[in-house]
Amino acid sequence: MSLPILEVRDLVKRYPPVTAVDGLSFQVLPGMCFGLLGPNGAGKTTTMEIMEGILAPSSGSVSYRGEALGERFREEAGILFQATALQHFLTVRQSLALFRGLYARGRDIDELLRLCSLEALAGRDNRKLSGGQRQRLLLAIALVNDPTVLFLDEPTTGLDPQARRNFWELVRSVKEQGKTIILTTHYMDEAELLCDQIAIVDHGRIIAQGEPRRLLREHFAAVLLEFPRAAFPPAARTLPLQLLETDERIEITTDDLDATLRTLIGAGVPLASLRMRPPNLEDLFLELTGHELRA
Amino acid sequence: MIRRLIAVWHARNLEFLRDRGSLLFTLVLPLSIILGIGFIFGGPSRPLFTVGVLGGPAALAHNRFAHTRYVRFLPVASQQAGLRAVRRDHIALLLAPGHPLRFWVNTHSPKSYIVEKLLRAADPGAVRLPVSGRQIRYVDWLFPGILAMNMMFSCLFGVGYVVLRYRQSGFLKRLHATPLTAFEFLSAQVLSRLAIILVITAVLYTVVGAMLHFHDAGNLALLLLIAVLGALAMIALGLTVAARLASEELVNGLLNLLTWPMVMLSGAWFSLAGAPRWLRWIAAALPLTQLLHAARAVMLYGAGMGTVAPNLIYLAVVTLVFLGIGAASFKWRI
Numbered sequence: 001m002s003l004p005i006l007e008v009r010d011l012v013k014r015y016p017p018v019t020a021v022d023g024l025s026f027q028v029l030p031g032m033c034f035g036l037l038g039p040n041g042a043g044k045t046t047t048m049e050i051m052e053g054i055l056a057p058s059s060g061s062v063s064y065r066g067e068a069l070g071e072r073f074r075e076e077a078g079i080l081f082q083a084t085a086l087q088h089f090l091t092v093r094q095s096l097a098l099f100r101g102l103y104a105r106g107r108d109i110d111e112l113l114r115l116c117s118l119e120a121l122a123g124r125d126n127r128k129l130s131g132g133q134r135q136r137l138l139l140a141i142a143l144v145n146d147p148t149v150l151f152l153d154e155p156t157t158g159l160d161p162q163a164r165r166n167f168w169e170l171v172r173s174v175k176e177q178g179k180t181i182i183l184t185t186h187y188m189d190e191a192e193l194l195c196d197q198i199a200i201v202d203h204g205r206i207i208a209q210g211e212p213r214r215l216l217r218e219h220f221a222a223v224l225l226e227f228p229r230a231a232f233p234p235a236a237r238t239l240p241l242q243l244l245e246t247d248e249r250i251e252i253t254t255d256d257l258d259a260t261l262r263t264l265i266g267a268g269v270p271l272a273s274l275r276m277r278p279p280n281l282e283d284l285f286l287e288l289t290g291h292e293l294r295a
Numbered sequence: 296m297i298r299r300l301i302a303v304w305h306a307r308n309l310e311f312l313r314d315r316g317s318l319l320f321t322l323v324l325p326l327s328i329i330l331g332i333g334f335i336f337g338g339p340s341r342p343l344f345t346v347g348v349l350g351g352p353a354a355l356a357h358n359r360f361a362h363t364r365y366v367r368f369l370p371v372a373s374q375q376a377g378l379r380a381v382r383r384d385h386i387a388l389l390l391a392p393g394h395p396l397r398f399w400v401n402t403h404s405p406k407s408y409i410v411e412k413l414l415r416a417a418d419p420g421a422v423r424l425p426v427s428g429r430q431i432r433y434v435d436w437l438f439p440g441i442l443a444m445n446m447m448f449s450c451l452f453g454v455g456y457v458v459l460r461y462r463q464s465g466f467l468k469r470l471h472a473t474p475l476t477a478f479e480f481l482s483a484q485v486l487s488r489l490a491i492i493l494v495i496t497a498v499l500y501t502v503v504g505a506m507l508h509f510h511d512a513g514n515l516a517l518l519l520l521i522a523v524l525g526a527l528a529m530i531a532l533g534l535t536v537a538a539r540l541a542s543e544e545l546v547n548g549l550l551n552l553l554t555w556p557m558v559m560l561s562g563a564w565f566s567l568a569g570a571p572r573w574l575r576w577i578a579a580a581l582p583l584t585q586l587l588h589a590a591r592a593v594m595l596y597g598a599g600m601g602t603v604a605p606n607l608i609y610l611a612v613v614t615l616v617f618l619g620i621g622a623a624s625f626k627w628r629i
Contacts, residue, residue, distance in 0.1 A: 085464035
């Protein structure tokens with residue numbers, strides 16, 4: 001097994017009286033996409049900013065290739081903040097040129113424009129970009145130094161579904177180039193699609209960590225049955241089943257589909273509105289944090 | 296409509312009142328300006344004109360002109376020093392008591408013109424003598440002051456505000472995540488503003504100078520050096536103000552608090568020759584005063600490096616001190 005490219009040890013960040021990050025430890029292996037998942041305020045962005053070297057932890061440490069974060073890290077890391085401001089009155093190309101000038105080595109600007117589908121926008125003022133275009137420019141800026149580690153902090157928040165898919169494709173192509181990616185998101189579909197490893201964070205602590213599929217296998221049975229709450233007879237809620245109630249739905253997880261269906265039919269539960277699907281990360285998240293994503 | 300207006304009005308008031316620094320400055324700034332102006336110009340019947348007397352005012356005691364109100368009589372040590380002061384428009388007239396009373400006058404000075412009329416009314420027999428050499432018009436005297444003040448405003452506000460905006464928008468935070476150091480960032484800001492202000496000042500110098508028929512008495516290379524060092528000192532001051540603050544109104548207040556005393560005390564508009572000694576000490580500490588002193592010495596009197604060296608050294612020291620403070624206290628994020 002290769003050595004971790006990034007290692008986070010006992011990270012704590014306090015903003016008295018709040019402890020935003022409460023003793024996080026994890027390792028990221030080279031070439032992996034590591035996802036930090038959690039609701040808003042869970043401590044994801046704080047953890048990211050400490051890992052990016054722009055925020056000092058209260059205690060604990062982050063090391064890059066076995067060394068404390070330093071000059072080498074700054075040269076080799078690419079960063080996309082949750083909200084990044086750019087210098088006014090610069091075109092897309094000029095914005096890229098500015099950041100390209102800050103690094104000793106990096107990629108050709110035309111190549112970046114092509115990679116991030118920005119060729120047609122190269123001459124446009126960076127303030128006149130749509131949300132998706134702007135995010136592509138910010139990704140191009142994050143890639144300007146041809147980084148070995150790429151930090152993406154909620155990169156698709158606020159984008160429309162098409163722009164999100166477009167962005168995911170870009171990230172996957174970046175990943176195929178062997179770059180290590182640290183991603184925070186509260187979109188579970190995004191994490192499922194992009195991440196090799198995830199850590200679910202809540203109240204500044206990791207509450208689950210591992211490969212998405214393994215985590216799902218560990219926490220869930222094979223199948224998940226979903227009923228609209230209104231279509232599920234109240235009396236049937238006391239059946240001996242693994243049953244989870246949310247505001248709108250009743251969810252039942254099971255390994256033995258035949259037996260569960262027999263039980264439901266026996267209790268007179270109408271199956272017309274039943275939906276069956278494999279459990280996803282959102283189910284896992286709700287199971288672990290016990291609440292809906294906090295907006 | 297009124298309800299919406301009130302809602303926005305109320306929110307804006309809260310924003311303003313909760314920004315303590317700004318609130319303080321909106322009170323402190325006008326108060327200090329009013330008190331300052333009151334102090335400089337106030338007090339009982341301040342003299343309007345200054346007249347130099349060879350041998351001291353006592354020698355003039357028997358002349359009716361000596362009793363003219365609002366004219367201050369200063370002793371002048373030598374005729375040579377007195378004539379220099381007339382040429383530079385520092386005194387309205389130079390008097391040599393005796394029979395008849397002789398006086399020297401700067402024929403380009405409005406003040407000299409008025410005081411000469413007063414003197415002729417009091418002593419019709421006084422003899423007018425020409426002042427040899429180049430005489431300085433008030434507008435010539437003002438010209439370096441206008442250029443220097445423009446430089447000050449551009450450097451302080453131009454740099455201070457831009458850095459503040461970068462910090463507020465989070466652009467600085469993004470730059471922080473790159474190998475860029477605070478020193479590199481600040482140096483780039485300094486050099487950018489320096490280039491801009493030198494071009495602007497050169498254009499103003501050429502165009503306005505031509506309009507005024509201004510004749511520069513000094514060495515242009517030395518003047519350029521003065522402009523560079525003066526601009527650097529102002530930029531460094533602006534950067535120090537903006538080094539870590541994140542409130543627009545506080546930065547605005549601080550910049551005003553710096554610029555106003557310089558406008559009033561640097562001697563850009565009027566000479567502080569007659570002001571109290573402590574006020575002149577304060578004035579001398581202001582970078583604009585030093586810049587202006589050197590610029591006037593070169594532009595009006597053709598002074599050389601030796602004369603303006605103390606001013607230049609002072610400006611260089613101010614620049615280094617403020618850049619040091621600015622870089623050490625620099626904050627990338629809010």
